[in-house]
Amino acid sequence: MSALVEKIKAEIAVQGAIPFAHFMDLALYCPEYGFYERESVTVGRSGDFYTSVSVGSLFGELLAFQFAEWLEKTPGDQLQIVEAGAHDGKLALDVLKWLKKFRPELFARLNYCILDPSARRRAWQQKTLAEFDDSVRWLQCGSLNPKFSVRGVIFANELLDAMPVHRLGWDSKKREWFEWGVGMAAEGFIWAKMPKSIGATKLDSLPSELLEVLPEGFTTEISPAAEAWWVSAARSLKAGKLLTLDYGTHNEAGLSPNHPHGTVRAYSRHKFCPDILANAGEQDITANVDFKVIQQCGEAEGVRTEAFISQSQFLTDIASRMMASGNQSLVESPKKSRELQTLIHPEHLGRAFRVLVQSS
Ligand SMILES: C[S@@+](CC[C@H](N)C(=O)[O-])C[C@H]1O[C@@H](n2cnc3c(N)ncnc32)[C@H](O)[C@@H]1O
Numbered sequence: 001m002s003a004l005v006e007k008i009k010a011e012i013a014v015q016g017a018i019p020f021a022h023f024m025d026l027a028l029y030c031p032e033y034g035f036y037e038r039e040s041v042t043v044g045r046s047g048d049f050y051t052s053v054s055v056g057s058l059f060g061e062l063l064a065f066q067f068a069e070w071l072e073k074t075p076g077d078q079l080q081i082v083e084a085g086a087h088d089g090k091l092a093l094d095v096l097k098w099l100k101k102f103r104p105e106l107f108a109r110l111n112y113c114i115l116d117p118s119a120r121r122r123a124w125q126q127k128t129l130a131e132f133d134d135s136v137r138w139l140q141c142g143s144l145n146p147k148f149s150v151r152g153v154i155f156a157n158e159l160l161d162a163m164p165v166h167r168l169g170w171d172s173k174k175r176e177w178f179e180w181g182v183g184m185a186a187e188g189f190i191w192a193k194m195p196k197s198i199g200a201t202k203l204d205s206l207p208s209e210l211l212e213v214l215p216e217g218f219t220t221e222i223s224p225a226a227e228a229w230w231v232s233a234a235r236s237l238k239a240g241k242l243l244t245l246d247y248g249t250h251n252e253a254g255l256s257p258n259h260p261h262g263t264v265r266a267y268s269r270h271k272f273c274p275d276i277l278a279n280a281g282e283q284d285i286t287a288n289v290d291f292k293v294i295q296q297c298g299e300a301e302g303v304r305t306e307a308f309i310s311q312s313q314f315l316t317d318i319a320s321r322m323m324a325s326g327n328q329s330l331v332e333s334p335k336k337s338r339e340l341q342t343l344i345h346p347e348h349l350g351r352a353f354r355v356l357v358q359s360s
Contacts, residue, residue: 004033004281009184017181017192020264021164021225027280028162029118035281036087036162037120050270051158052245052311052349053091058330058339060094062318067095067153068103069321074240076151077109082139082236084115084229085159089128096132102327110135110152117141144229149238160294161246163229165221165287166198167262172216177203180219182277189277198224202293206254219262220255221287227297234301237360242303245311245355248289256288263288291356303358311353312344 001009008026011018028035052059071079086092092112099107112135116122122138129136144154167180177200183192200222233242249256249263256263266273268283276285295305307314319340323330330336342348 002033002281004030007033008182008189008280012182012184017183017194019166019194019197020180020182021166021198021223023182023189023277023280024264024285025164025225027283027285028164030281031118031120033281035284037118038281052343052353053087053094053157055342055349056335056339057094057097058336059315059343060091061098062315062322062343063091063155064095064098064102065322065327066318068099068106070241071106071110071152074151076239078111079106079109079152079240080111080113080150081152082113082115082144082150082154082233084144084154084156084233085162086114086116086125087121089114089125091157092125092136093128093132096129096135100132107135112136113139115139115141115143142232144232144236146235148236150236150240151238152240153243154233154237154240155243155245157245158247160223160226160229160244160289161248161286162284163223163225165223165226165264166200167219167221167264168196168200168203169193170211170214170216170218172214175211189280191277198222202254202290210253210255214255215260218255218260220259221262221264221290222293223287223290226289227293230294230297231301234298234303234358234360237303239360241306242298242358242360243355244289244294245314245353246289246291247286247352248291248354250291250295250308250354252292254292259288289354291354295356295358298358303360305356306359307355307357309355310351311349311355312346312351314355315340315343 031037067081083092092114096112114125114136168177169180171178177196178193179196181192181194182189202222264276264287266276266283266285273283291308299305319330330340
């Protein structure tokens, strides 16, 4: 039995079933044993997980081009790019290299700040970014607050969909929501119904006509961690843009009818794993971002929604402007053209990934 499984079992032995959000938090982020903490976890086609960053440097270069356009319009002598969830620092490296080469004046008045709660990941990032030692700063977790003002860009790629979620199920007889917790049996961890451990505003405001027809056990998620992160980022942003690129949906009706069992899923080496509770710490766990909720969180803090579009549209627009500005590397390099195809093609990363941009 792994040390992480033992740790979770010990918690359940003391307090009974634990909320799934806590299980997911431990499985992904428990110091030393969580999935994202493991030294051996590698990113890329042959690695444990795969993001737009793994496709090649083009993703970071396109973002750098877009950031430069935004930053040039942001008032202030000193500007910041804040990246949250930088993992091994590869995306930061691609962005910084492009800015240093193509926008040296902007680069000179820029601070690149990284926000990541893990000391271990910070060490990986410092190694990757050694050549940019003077331009990069690491922020303490919780730094994003109204006292810390950012002029520039705050962004995250695939952070919100890796934040812990509470799974809530509908009890049609009692007409109330319960929470899916995690308990244990001889065969391992099992799903256990428990009372709702958290307020869920999005569910409390659902129309009664919808609840009338909701089938028994209909399951959905809420992510207070993702909401709180977005609120704190919106509060910190004094001038500029707040951006996330993530896998998710915009659930107009408040719930996603296409996902009656919710959207939490697990992967190991890119393969779908049917048992979310198995192999804690060795498989990735993720859930769709509810962009409607995230958008509303930002708007309630006073930031304006500028765009909610597919990654395909977002990156295609940037690539066109990049080429129009005279940077022909995209059409001249077959490698870059292939990278662009992978990033924007609907069968790859283009359609499922969405981009939300808000501004202050
Ligand atoms: C799916 S990975 C995304 C990695 C990277 N952004 C990329 O695109 O390849 C999610 C990352 O979020 C980070 N993370 C988790 N919780 C965080 C938080 N509260 N603040 C900042 N980063 C966090 C971890 O570093 C983890 O590596």
